[in-house]
Amino acid sequence: MKKYSIWLLLILSASTSQILAASNEFDGASQLNAIKQAVFEQKLTAADGAAEARYGISVALWEDVAMIGADFDDEVAVDAGAVYVYTFDGGSWVFQQKLMASDADQGDGFGGSISLQGDRVVIGSPLDNSPAGDSGSAYVFQYNGSAWLEQQKLTASDAGGSDYFGRYLDLDGDRIMITALGDDDAGTDAGAAYVFDFNGSSWQQTTKLTASDGITGDGFGFSVSLDGDQALVGAMLSDQAGTSSGKAYVFEFNGSAWTEVQKLTASDGAAQALFGASVDLLDNRAVIGANRDSGNTTASGSAYVFEHNGTVWTESQKLNVSGIPTGGNFGVDVSLLGNRILIGANRDDEAVTLPSGSVYMFDYDGSTWQQSDVLLANDAAWDDQFGFAVSHSSGRIIAGAFKDDDQGDQSGSAYVFNTSFTVSVIVNGLEGGQSLTLLNNGIDSLQVSSNGWSTFNEQLFSNEVYQVTVDTQPVSPNKTCTAVNGNGTVTNDLVVVTVNCVTNQYPIMANISGLAPTNTLVISQGQDNYPVTANGQLTLTQLDDGSAYSFSITQQPNTPNQTCVFTTAAAGTITGGAVQLGIECVINQYFIGGELSGLAVGNQVVLQNNATDDLSLNNNGAFSFSQSLDDQTGYAVTVLSQPLTPNQSCAVTNDSGQLSGDDVIDIQVLCTTLEYSIAVEVLGLLPGNWLVLQNNGEDDLIVTSDGDYVFKTQVEDFQNYQVTLFMEAQNPIQPCMIQNAQGQVQGEDVHDVLLVCELGDDLIYRDGFEDAPAIGVLD
Structure with missing residues (x-):
């Protein structure tokens, strides 16, 4: 017997104590008549397959990439192991590459477990003897666009002999969880799980997890599933409800540490059920296999679905099928994706009278999980172990049959199926007695007479299109029903279309x-x-x-x-x-106005608003333009014509702005009368002599020589002026006369006032210039 087989035997040959439990029984024929059967697509075997290679002991599927483990492949050394990589080219699965450990050695069991996600895969080698006998290891490979390359070898920091590190593992993004079934921290073979995180350049062990109540022989780590910051670890040999009844542990990462948050057990747990033999966790849902539970027959196996309500995990349904024989191992492996669960039964006799294995498919109908198909090998043979390992992605399923004998005893094989998906509707808004008819792709008719989940008869394969439309609407009262997300392409899960009905x-x-x-x-x-x-x-x-x-x-x-x-x-x-x-x-319209001041009596000023609305004003005081304006429009008040009798200059302040919900009353117009200068021309004043003129009896103007003079004080338009000789010339005395001495300002400066001075007798007799010649000299 190969040294690794002891762990396999624990799964295949546990006690067959009979347990009576509630179950979901399905009539396979009636269920399958309503759907498309899963279509067998291809059987895969190793091109270099050999007896006892156990090709199919593990399988992984991610979109168009499939990997199949052969943990006892002998290419490098006896039982060193290998993993085969295939890609789907649109028509068939084509071999791409064979992966082996860079330090492969005899009996390593490389390929005993595989977890594939995108361009990264982690592969277990649980019987690796480095650093101790059967301490185990795991290898991370990365795809570079053309080939898969080994990136790093992972081992436990406290690795010990017979720990079997790497027998079960799971990869999610930049995190890997790897179990060590034989770890002895909590007791001999109590088990442990190790967390590795990728720091951008390498994988580092960050945590070691053990069960809070772990004891000798629990087998903590016999299954593991990782989903972001949640992990589920099975301990199928735990004695919670009897010997090897089994248990599973939920762990959560809080950003700094992993904490055990809940222990899950079967509601009807019983000895030898091996609850936790397989687990899968996704979002707020978990499925746990108990492959020796006495579901419908003694030790035939069951699987349990748990849901997380935001606080705790609760068992929602137990899955099993009628017809599974004793020891059929229903639940030996489980795979959860969206609203579909695959359950392996590697000792089932559905295909032939002897145990060859099968895979059961369950789909969620909105309230319960219903068996929707059973997958069988088309060339099933006794003890092929078909369904020991299962995986699904993008509508395809791969199932391993590691004991298939096509290339020698236990050479192994794997089968790929293309499965269909149901198209269901969730109807809301119907009232009692109402119904509607829906069509999918124009031909598949579905009459719905109540709210909730209903399913079309015809299923679709991945990449097929669906289009759900309303054929007839509800009446009494009339309603209009609409398919919210009614068309698309089937991808990786059941199609669920929401149909909302509302009263017209x-x-x-x-x-x-x-x-x-x-x-x-x-x-x-x-x-x-x-x-x-x-x-x-x-x-x-x-x-x-x-x-x-x-x-x-x-x-x-x-x-x-x-x-x-x-x-x-x-x-x-x-x-x-x-x-x-x-x-x-x-x-709303408002008026523009203000206050006029300074306008001379009898005068007139003309204002204008916005260059259109003229307003003639003859009196001081409040004024308002006749034309009102829309709110929020602008106004600009200007003087269109100034007052002329007399001439005045009127200036506007607060002259412009924008109406803002009220009349404008703060415009100020101030008029001032224009003033003009009074000028005097002086002739005949002797040098050195001087005199003083006045205007209107004031405003003295000193004259000292001939020329033009202007009174300092101006006179308003239409006001009188009178120029007088206030002080005559005295040195010598000269008689002076003013011409045009008075008048009224008429809109301009006065320039016609003339002062003429004569020599006078005082100058003649004072200087003895009585004769004419002397006077001529003075001239």
Whole structure:
């Protein structure tokens, strides 16, 4: 006997104590008549297959890549082991590569377990003697686009002899969990599990897990499944409910450490059931095999489904089938993916009268798991062990038959099937007595008369399209049912289409006119508010036929301010059609005005707003333009014509802006009368002499020579001026006369005042210039 076979025998030949338990029994014929059978696609054997290679002891499938372990392959050394890689080319599975450990040695059992995900695979070598006899190891391979290359060898940091590290393992992303069935930390062969994490360059052991209540011989680690930060580890030899009744442990990673959170056992656990012989965990669902449980017959085997409700794991259903013989090993391996479970029964006699093995498929119908198919080898033979290892991905199933004798005793093989998926609907919204008819792809008809889960008769294979449509709608009352996700391509799971049925409704339509582009109007009914931002017709809401409605305007537009009113009745009852509400909006208008001051009596100023609206004003005080303006529009007040009698200059302050919800009353217009200069031209004033002029009896102007002079103080338009000689010339005395000395300012400076001075007698007699020649000299 090969040294590794002791662990296999624990699975295949446990005690057959009979346990009476509740079960789900299915009539295979009636179930299978309603579906497509899984289609056998290809049988795979090693091109270099040999007796006792045990090709098919482990299998893994990921999309179009399949891997098959042959843990006793002899290419490198006797029982060193190998893994065969195949790819699907669209028509068949083609051998790609044979993987072997770089340090392979006799009896290593490389390939005893495989976990494949994407471009990465981890392969167990549980009988590796490095660093101790049968301490075990595992190897990580990475696909580089053309070939699979060994990346790293993993061993336990505390490896010991006969630990069998690597017999069971699972890979998820950058994390691997590997069990060591023979670890002795909690007692001889109590078992352990090791966690390895990838740090970007290498895999590092980060945690060692053992059962909190582990004892000698529990076999903790006889199965393992890893899903993100959750792990499920089986201990099928635990004596929880009797000798080897079995148990499974749930662990969770909290970001820094792994913690055991719950122990799972069968609700009807019994001695020798081997609960935990196989496990699979995905999301909030777990399936656990008990391959020696007395389900329908003594020691025929069962599997248990557990669901996580967010707090605890609870057993939801026990799976077994009628007809499995004693020792049929139903549950020897399980594989969970979405709403489908595969269960291996490697000693089942479904195919031939002698045990050759089978794989059972269960699909979830929304409330329970139903057997949907049984897979058999088309060339089944006694003790092939078909179904000892199973895996599925993208609608395909691979099952190992490691004792197939095609290439010699226990040379082994593997079978690939393409399976179909059900197309189901979850119907919501039907009322009592109602029904509807659905079609899939236009031909497969399904009548549904109650809410919940219903399934079409015809199943589809992966990559086939589905299109669920409503053929007839429910009546009394009329409803419209819609398939929310009704079409697509079958991929990797059962198709579940949601069909929602709602009572026919009619729209409340609002027809809006006059709403400014930047504005928002709020229409309300009860607590429901409907903002409206554009003119035209829009749907406010949908109401069931016969419903009462009552709408009001709860917020008027305010940018700019507008007033909106209903032009139709705003309340009533829906009577089999759309309701049309009319609403008309008008922009609020405001006046532009202010205060005029300084306008001379009898004068007139003309103002203008926005270069169009003229306003003539003859009196000081408040004013307002006649034309009102829409809110939020601009205004700009200017003086169109200034006052002329007299000339005045009127200036506007706060002259422009934008209306903002009120009249403008702060424009100020101030008028001031224009002033002009009074100029005097002086002639005949002797050098050194001087005199003083005044205007209007003030504003002295000193004159010291001939030339032009201007009074300092200007005179307002239309005001009088009078230039007088305030102080005559005295040195010598000269008589001076003013011409044009007085008048009224008429819109310009006065320039025609003339002061003429003569020599006078004082100058003649003072200097003895009585004769004419002397006077001529002075000239």
